[in-house]
Amino acid sequence: MLTNSRGIAVIIALAISMLVAAFLSLLDTTTATILMVAGGISFSVSYLLINITLEFLVFREIGNIYTLLEKIQKKELSEFSDKSSKSSISPLRRINKVINSYALARQKEIDTLQKNAEFRREFIADISHELKTPIFATQGYIHTLLDGAIDDKEVRMKFLKRAAKSLDSLDVLVQDLLTLNQMESGVIKFTFTQFDLKDLLLEVIDQLEHKASKRKVDLVFQYDEKEDYITSADKQKIYRVCQNLIFNAVKYNNNQGKVKVSLKTSKHNLHVEIKDNGQGIPPEDLKRIFERFYRVEKSRNKKEGGTGLGLAIVKHILEGHKSKISVSSTVGKGSIFSFSLPLVKQVLPEGKEKQDVN
Structure with missing residues (x-):
């Protein structure tokens, strides 16, 4: 009975009514009727006031606290929202x-620590796997030479070239890791200059034309020859972004496929779009392709080569330009990667706008 507001209110109200009746009984003019009426009124008023006070200011808030503690144990927390909490007189609320x-706050800290711990485990496992392949390959070639194959000139040269190639892959991996780490820590600074983005894309496409022709991939560049696509950015790093995206579009496309690079202008921006008609990226992988070492098809990507850091570097470079990489993909139909850079214009004395080509 004492575990709820009603029971406590009844006991306290009875005590108050008895005290009132006892006090009134000391008066000579008090009759039994007056004592009964006074006792009833005092009991009713005291019960109502005490019950309401206990129910709304104490027991309900204690119940809310117990509910909150249960949610904390079950990790089912939600933001607290109560408009009356600021003006409430209840200290329990x-x-x-x-x-x-x-x-x-503590749950967010725990979640962050758990995510960081999981990321560290995955990163250590990934980098160990990436380092193991070139190191083991180089060890195998060198130990084979030390075991006597070095006396055969033809075998010696072949194994030394393979060992050198493995070490080159290892060097590329380390350089990419250093670059990514320096970008994340802000060590690498961006040098902004004005240049023609169209010329840069033509240079990248010319470089990758041979690889595309080997796979019979049709590499097409669409732009308006009358336009000057001047932007302000770090030319070397944007070159790396375009090179990586177009290279991936060719490498992961189907044989005899097509890669279309489009360059368009809007009022304030240049828009680059790289579209292929390859196998596409599954929806479950689409959100993770910019993570370090994440590969959609580990076996195929390993065969094709690469460090698995290219898209992560692309993402950080574009973020350094206050831009972002966008991607959409349909399995079996291909993928589209796109990003934007600012368009630089010059106002001529006549008042007409013309893109600055200097």
Whole structure:
């Protein structure tokens, strides 16, 4: 009975009514009727006031605190929202809010620590796997030579070239890791200059034309010859972005496929789009392709080569230009990667706008 507001209210109300009746009984003019009426009124008023006070200011808030503690144990926290909490006279409601805010903050810290720990485990496993392949290959070639194959000139040269190729792959991996780490830590600074993005894309496409022709991939560049596509950016790093995206579009396309590079202008921006008609990227992988070492098809990508860091570097370079890489893909139909850079224009004395080609 004492575990709820009604039971406590009944006991306290009875005590108050008895005290009132006892006090009135000391008066000479008090009759039994007056004592009964006074006792009933005092009991009713006391019960109502005490019950309402206990129910709304104490027991309900205690129940909310217990519910919150259960949610904390089950990790089912939600943001506390109560418009009356700021003006509430109940200290328990304020305690409830403080507990909820504290638990939310601690839960976010725990979630962040768990994600960081998981990321570290995955990163260590990935980098160990990436380093193992070139190191083991180089060890195998060198040990074979030391075991006597070095006396055969033809075998010696072949194995030394393979060992050198493995070490070159290892060097590329280390350089990419250093570049990515320096970008994330802000060590690498961006040098912004004005240049024609069309000329840069033509240079990249010319470089990759041989690889595309080997796979019979049709590499097409669409742009308006009358336009001057001047932008302000770090030319070397944007070159790497375009090179990586177009290279991937060719490498992961189907034989005799097509890669279309489009360059368009809007009022304030240049838009680059690289579209292929390859196998596409599954939806479950689409959100993770910019993570370090993440590969959609590990076996095929390993065969094709690469460090698995290219798209992560692309993402950080574009973020350094206050831009972002966008991707859409349909399995079996291909993928589209796109990004934007600012368009640089010059105002002529006549008042007409013309793109600055200097």
